Amino acid sequence: MVNPRFEVDPEDLSLLQTLTGLSSREELEEHIIAVQNKANRIHNYPCIGLFVFTKFNIKLSPNYHQVLSLINTHKDAIFLDVGCCVGNALRKVVTDGWPVENTIGIDLSKEFWDLGHEMFRSTPDSFPAGFVGGDIFDDVILAPSIGRSDDSNFIPNLEMVNLRNLKSLAPLRHRVSAIYVCNVFHLFHAEKQLDLARRLASLLTRQSGSVIFGSHGVAPAQLAVTNVGPNSFHSAESFVSMWATLFEANSVEISWKVKVRPRRKLSVLGEWDIIWWSVTCK
Known part of the structure; x- marks a missing residue:
């Protein structure tokens, strides 16, 4: 049925x-x-x-094909999926050509990752992507950078790491070419969203084309940040402005488009739209 x-x-x-x-x-x-x-x-x-x-909604990202092109322009390009759940987005990018050994996911629960192997009938050997189980707000998993000056003075170790051996994201600081974040930001209040953005920015290599991108719920255009319980819905404009504070002027291109949803109440979250966004190094 x-x-x-x-x-x-x-x-x-x-x-x-x-x-x-x-x-x-x-x-x-x-x-x-x-x-x-x-x-x-x-x-x-x-x-x-x-x-x-x-x-496999990652394919709906306006810059998806541009992201895939990084495997040809960045040596040993790493792809990170934040809030990867069962790993469906990672499996899509691997199907589309990204080397599986250069992909890694992070989620609060390893149970979701293990369930992904059950769902897709794979094993850690047949799908050898990296995985880190833990809270990205835990400084052991990923300590936040101090600020722009801290990032600009950091020199990453460019020796390739075995992503399957990682227990934290710390070794990947300024080494990740593509960071995908789907349906994550709106789970937190605005202050914590800024903290998350800062942590993710610290992972991004500053090589041209490197990108943080994704999608999530945003408040309708006429509203500013809207808090609903533990959730917070930026407007598209306030979300983009948040990212602009984390990078030097003219160092990144921030793009976005909003899919307007039908105006009806959706459970306790009220009215919201969907934003597809990207922050790309020039």
């Missing part, structure tokens, strides 16, 4: 079938529902209930 909430476009369906080895839509859906039930027991995020973990 088809679950009406399990909606997947033909391209994503084809990739799911390829990665799982389940060509039958019915068998695939049964498998996905079983994974969803286990994911909800780890943490019942709304995106789990909406089957976002089955989608």
